[in-house]
Amino acid sequence: GAVVSQHPSWVICKSGTSVKIECRSLDFQATTMFWYRQFPKQSLMLMATSNEGSKATYEQGVEKDKFLINHASLTLSTLTVTSAHPEDSSFYICSASVRGGGASEQYFGPGTRLTVT
Amino acid sequence: GNSVTQMEGPVTLSEEAFLTINCTYTATGYPSLFWYVQYPGEGLQLLLKATKADDKGSNKGFEATYRKETTSFHLEKGSVQVSDSAVYFCAKGQGGKLIFGQGTELSVKP
Numbered sequence: 001g002a003v004v005s006q007h008p009s010w011v012i013c014k015s016g017t018s019v020k021i022e023c024r025s026l027d028f029q030a031t032t033m034f035w036y037r038q039f040p041k042q043s044l045m046l047m048a049t050s051n052e053g054s055k056a057t058y059e060q061g062v063e064k065d066k067f068l069i070n071h072a073s074l075t076l077s078t079l080t081v082t083s084a085h086p087e088d089s090s091f092y093i094c095s096a097s098v099r100g101g102g103a104s105e106q107y108f109g110p111g112t113r114l115t116v117t
Numbered sequence: 118g119n120s121v122t123q124m125e126g127p128v129t130l131s132e133e134a135f136l137t138i139n140c141t142y143t144a145t146g147y148p149s150l151f152w153y154v155q156y157p158g159e160g161l162q163l164l165l166k167a168t169k170a171d172d173k174g175s176n177k178g179f180e181a182t183y184r185k186e187t188t189s190f191h192l193e194k195g196s197v198q199v200s201d202s203a204v205y206f207c208a209k210g211q212g213g214k215l216i217f218g219q220g221t222e223l224s225v226k227p
Contacts, residue, residue, distance in 0.1 A: 004160065032213070043121075043219040044161075044206070093160065095215075106215060108153075108161040 003027055004096050006109035013084055013116055020080045021112045023094030029074035030096030034106065035067075038091040050077050084116045123207050123218035130197055130225050138192040138221045140181075140207035148209040150174075150183055150190040155204045155220075164192075164205070197225045 050056040050071035095106040165174030170185035207218040
């Protein structure tokens with residue numbers, strides 16, 4: 001149980017285009033989903049926290065107009081990278097937490113590799 | 118500060134060797150502490166956790182003890198296997214969020 005999927009697993013897009021990444025909790029309802037960014041050989045950096053039905057809370061330094069997050073249902077959150085540039089190339093990972101769970105109850109997706117050319 | 122620091126990798130060990138991966142943290146208050154593991158091509162999995170001082174988390178032969186006095190949560194395993202090869206992340210939880218260390222890559226050779 002507690003499986004989180006991401007789609008696509010990798011994507012290549014041209015500079016200036018937008019790309020959407022989906023994060024789904026497959027067998028549980030996720031009241032909160034988190035989006036992280038991971039650079040090679042580096043740690044996961046929390047980008048934003050999204051609660052179902054409300055606006056996402058972005059971490060300091062993360063551009064909310066560039067990284068659009070939507071959490072429309074208890075099983076789906078999307079991250080849209082708008083007007084992507086090569087510096088947005090990275091590994092994006094989502095996680096989902098169950099209702100009533102604390103920080104420990106985060107289940108992670110397998111990640112999405114974004115390459116902007 | 119508000120960070121988690123891990124020993125740098127990669128760490129290369131022979132099978133059945135003893136493993137220690139150091140982790141220290143800075144925080145106000147008493148965060149929950151975690152070790153996550155990322156196997157090649159997979160997402161992060163929770164390996165073990167401890168929620169208060171002197172707690173010991175354990176799973177799959179791995180152990181870590183919450184040391185408030187040294188603000189540490191070092192990961193240990195007495196005898197590693199090839200299948201333990203992965204990247205290990207130390208993390209602290211505070212305010213509903215997880216703050217990760219930079220990860221330590223472990224490679225176990227037969």
